[in-house]
Amino acid sequence: MSLIVHKYGGTSMGSTERISNVAKRVAKxxxxxxxxxVVPSAMSGxxxxxxxxxxxxxxxxxxxxxYRELDMLAATGEQASSALLAIxxxxxxxxxxxxxxxxxxxxxxxxxxxxxxxxxxxxKVRADLEAGRVVIVTGFQGLDDIGNITTLGRGGSDTSAxxxxxxxxADECLIYTDxxxxxxxxxRVVPAARRLQTVSFEEMLEMASMGSKVxxxxxxxxxxxxxxxxxxxxxFTPWDIDINEEATSGTLITFEEDENMEQAIVSGIAFTRDExxxxxxxxxDKPGIAYQILGAVADANVEVDxxxxxxxxxxxTDFSFTVNHGDYAKTMELLKNTVVPKLGAQEAxxxxxxxxVSIVGIGMRSHVGVASTMFRVLSEEGIxxxxxxxxxxxxxxxxxxxxxxxAVKALHKAFGLDQPLN
Amino acid sequence: MSLIVHKYGGTSMGSTERISNVAKRVAKxxxxxxxxxVVPSAMSGxxxxxxxxxxxxxxxxxxxxxYRELDMLAATGEQASSALLAIxxxxxxxxxxxxxxxxxxxxxxxxxxxxxxxxxxxxKVRADLEAGRVVIVTGFQGLDDIGNITTLGRGGSDTSAxxxxxxxxADECLIYTDxxxxxxxxxRVVPAARRLQTVSFEEMLEMASMGSKVxxxxxxxxxxxxxxxxxxxxxFTPWDIDINEEATSGTLITFEEDENMEQAIVSGIAFTRDExxxxxxxxxDKPGIAYQILGAVADANVEVDxxxxxxxxxxxTDFSFTVNHGDYAKTMELLKNTVVPKLGAQEAxxxxxxxxVSIVGIGMRSHVGVASTMFRVLSEEGIxxxxxxxxxxxxxxxxxxxxxxxAVKALHKAFGLDQPLN
Numbered sequence: 001m002s003l004i005v006h007k008y009g010g011t012s013m014g015s016t017e018r019i020s021n022v023a024k025r026v027a028k029x030x031x032x033x034x035x036x037x038v039v040p041s042a043m044s045g046x047x048x049x050x051x052x053x054x055x056x057x058x059x060x061x062x063x064x065x066x067y068r069e070l071d072m073l074a075a076t077g078e079q080a081s082s083a084l085l086a087i088x089x090x091x092x093x094x095x096x097x098x099x100x101x102x103x104x105x106x107x108x109x110x111x112x113x114x115x116x117x118x119x120x121x122x123x124k125v126r127a128d129l130e131a132g133r134v135v136i137v138t139g140f141q142g143l144d145d146i147g148n149i150t151t152l153g154r155g156g157s158d159t160s161a162x163x164x165x166x167x168x169x170a171d172e173c174l175i176y177t178d179x180x181x182x183x184x185x186x187x188r189v190v191p192a193a194r195r196l197q198t199v200s201f202e203e204m205l206e207m208a209s210m211g212s213k214v215x216x217x218x219x220x221x222x223x224x225x226x227x228x229x230x231x232x233x234x235x236f237t238p239w240d241i242d243i244n245e246e247a248t249s250g251t252l253i254t255f256e257e258d259e260n261m262e263q264a265i266v267s268g269i270a271f272t273r274d275e276x277x278x279x280x281x282x283x284x285d286k287p288g289i290a291y292q293i294l295g296a297v298a299d300a301n302v303e304v305d306x307x308x309x310x311x312x313x314x315x316x317t318d319f320s321f322t323v324n325h326g327d328y329a330k331t332m333e334l335l336k337n338t339v340v341p342k343l344g345a346q347e348a349x350x351x352x353x354x355x356x357v358s359i360v361g362i363g364m365r366s367h368v369g370v371a372s373t374m375f376r377v378l379s380e381e382g383i384x385x386x387x388x389x390x391x392x393x394x395x396x397x398x399x400x401x402x403x404x405x406x407a408v409k410a411l412h413k414a415f416g417l418d419q420p421l422n
Numbered sequence: 423m424s425l426i427v428h429k430y431g432g433t434s435m436g437s438t439e440r441i442s443n444v445a446k447r448v449a450k451x452x453x454x455x456x457x458x459x460v461v462p463s464a465m466s467g468x469x470x471x472x473x474x475x476x477x478x479x480x481x482x483x484x485x486x487x488x489y490r491e492l493d494m495l496a497a498t499g500e501q502a503s504s505a506l507l508a509i510x511x512x513x514x515x516x517x518x519x520x521x522x523x524x525x526x527x528x529x530x531x532x533x534x535x536x537x538x539x540x541x542x543x544x545x546k547v548r549a550d551l552e553a554g555r556v557v558i559v560t561g562f563q564g565l566d567d568i569g570n571i572t573t574l575g576r577g578g579s580d581t582s583a584x585x586x587x588x589x590x591x592a593d594e595c596l597i598y599t600d601x602x603x604x605x606x607x608x609x610r611v612v613p614a615a616r617r618l619q620t621v622s623f624e625e626m627l628e629m630a631s632m633g634s635k636v637x638x639x640x641x642x643x644x645x646x647x648x649x650x651x652x653x654x655x656x657x658f659t660p661w662d663i664d665i666n667e668e669a670t671s672g673t674l675i676t677f678e679e680d681e682n683m684e685q686a687i688v689s690g691i692a693f694t695r696d697e698x699x700x701x702x703x704x705x706x707d708k709p710g711i712a713y714q715i716l717g718a719v720a721d722a723n724v725e726v727d728x729x730x731x732x733x734x735x736x737x738x739t740d741f742s743f744t745v746n747h748g749d750y751a752k753t754m755e756l757l758k759n760t761v762v763p764k765l766g767a768q769e770a771x772x773x774x775x776x777x778x779v780s781i782v783g784i785g786m787r788s789h790v791g792v793a794s795t796m797f798r799v800l801s802e803e804g805i806x807x808x809x810x811x812x813x814x815x816x817x818x819x820x821x822x823x824x825x826x827x828x829a830v831k832a833l834h835k836a837f838g839l840d841q842p843l844n
Contacts, residue, residue, distance in 0.1 A: 054506060
């Protein structure tokens with residue numbers, strides 16, 4: 001008997017018919033003898049509907065008190081879908097109970113709308129599993145130290161599922177989604193993109209953070225930290241597909257490099273339009289400016305991705321970094337009102353029309369010249385590179401967003417990802 | 423400075439525009455120096471929408487596990503509307519925080535879908551009030567001993583509001599609704615019906631229980647038990663109406679008989695189609711049959727209203743009582759499968775086409791012959807009376823539902839309620 005966690009996205013939960021199909025699929029796994037914990041997202045569209053109501057009422061508030069209420073509001077979507085799934089399972093003759101994040105409890109910090117999970121109490125869920133129940137745990141939400149509901153940010157249900165799987169020491173966590181696995185790049189951009197049967201945790205981490213929307217990045221971090229076996233697979237196969245076939249479909253995220261497999265140098269091309277570039281110009285070049293700029297930004301709970309500091313000229317330097325679109329206005333305001341005057345900098349300017357394209361691959365570790373191939377390909381296409389960042393297994397560039405598709409297609413081809421596997 | 427509780431029904435919360443108007447009204451009260459606690463219902467239609475989804479998924483389940491999930495589901499409606507109202511107040515520049523029932527907590531028993539409030543912790547709410555915040559508390563829901571969400575049944579938000587007012591020792595509890603007060607009877611049935619400026623707690627209790635839908639009966643019981651000053655008033659006056667005018671509008675539910683007022687003998691005619699009649703026929707007439715029938719019904723969490731036991735004939739008797747429509751199928755099943763065979767009774771038969779009409783008035787205490795006037799009026803209209811029950815201040819009859827309007831109109835006129843007050 002295994003303990004299995006399933007996670008279903010909003011599309012899979014989008015109607016009573018679909019919820020019913022999820023219930024049938026979960027019932028199949030339960031009847032096969034597995035202990036089952038299921039983490040559903042809200043019904044598709046529900047979170048947006050709720051947040052749009054809040055936006056109508058208060059178009060411009062930004063305060064902790066406001067974000068706290070947004071979380072109270074948004075968390076209802078998963079609570080409702082979880083109760084509905086428990087009911088659908090009961091209708092299949094399967095004993096089932098649903099818990100909201102605060103009931104488990106899933107403890108988080110108090111960063112409303114983007115909280116982080118700190119701990120999960122497995123006692124209640126385990127007692128139900130041992131009593132033969134399927135347990136539904138709401139995705140996306142938790143409880144902070146002072147008893148307020150928090151949410152984990154968009155895609156947070158993936159993180160919930162992996163965190164629950166880690167806390168329960170589950171044998172595997174299956175993320176059911178509207179795609180059938182992880183691809184070499186987005187097939188909507190490059191039709192020749194291939195599904196990967198396995199991908200390493202580190203590659204997945206880079207893919208997720210780079211905008212391959214299959215999994216939320218924090219869920220991958222969690223999976224890596226706690227060695228949760230993670231599989232991304234389609235929720236659009238028939239629910240009565242053979243369970244062994246289902247259990248080996250999709251893409252498995254592995255933690256060991258598979259030595260039997262010829263590792264491609266580059267596994268995938270990731271890209272995102274979600275970031276914006278912000279530059280603080282004419283900063284007096286003194287020690288500590290990175291801290292003074294990014295410390296203030298971090299204090300405002302804004303995550304920074306790429307960072308570059310230009311070479312100093314006449315005792316002044318320019319400092320650029322990227323943040324999510326959603327944090328752009330807030331960050332610009334902070335810089336203009338506080339950081340720029342304090343540093344005696346010239347000004348802060350932003351560019352929202354950028355994109356980030358990355359090549360990702362474990363194989364890059366043992367191959368030199370991969371980054372330079374990337375730069376050559378982009379140069380041949382006449383694409384100007386604005387920022388570069390590298391790690392052991394990925395190289396990212398920021399370019400004008402109008403070149404995104406061109407860049408992705410060219411790189412996908414140049415690194416041989418268009419070729420079939422054999 | 424007073425502590426005031428406002429309660430707003432689903433219609434008042436039916437759109438962001440209406441929620442905004444509620445916020446403006448509450449802000450007016452807060453700015454006038456009152457400490458404000460607000461209990462909103464779910465946005466109109468929301469609870470029905472959610473329960474319809476559950477019904478689609480599981481048309482026929484009846485179990486505690488199922489009812490528990492219904493409560494998880496339905497409670498989201500009020501959590502969402504409460505968060506939205508807090509946000510709308512923040513948009514008015516008023517500090518505000520919302521709490522779900524479990525956060526206060528509002529403790530209830532575990533009778534899912536019809537739980538009863540057992541206690542309310544006022545600490546959290548009081549701390550916020552003292553910090554100058556308007557506190558929104560979700561109506562309709564609570565938390566049981568084992569950490570599950572419960573709901574109080576339809577109209578439960580009234581009870582929540584009154585219970586919160588009692589726990590907070592509020593100066594007054596204002597129930598904003600889509601009618602502008604309590605009427606001598608339903609104006610849709612009798613256009614000449616008059617609004618009562620005051621009504622005694624006991625009369626209100628009878629009116630509420632008899633189907634005058636203005637207030638949920640348990641809220642009136644609570645108000646009576648804890649002497650909460652209760653006012654029913656319209657939420658459709660402009661939000662910026664003069665606060666003193668608003669504070670004296672609607673109908674006040676009083677706890678003392680007003681000696682300055684010429685008390686009408688009958689204050690109102692109440693009626694309901696919500697009940698069904700069930701008869702157990704041919705019951706061997708032994709001591710304890712009422713207990714054996716009604717005990718079993720009570721154990722199934724079904725509330726019984728009117729009860730009559732016929733005179734015994736040949737050692738057999740018939741036993742009739744009324745229950746809510748919602749409990750009809752469950753009760754009939756229980757009787758047929760368990761009670762009838764156990765008692766050796768002949769059969770259980772039901773009649774869903776009945777209605778109950780009641781005359782209510784404190785004045786009945788000191789006037790004889792009021793009931794007989796009622797019977798005469800009905801007899802003159804050719805209406806057959808099937809069951810009768812009386813109390814100090816009301817007389818109720820069960821009649822064929824097709825005569826309901828006729829009976830109400832005739833009684834309204836016969837007791838002088840068509841006449842203007844002066």
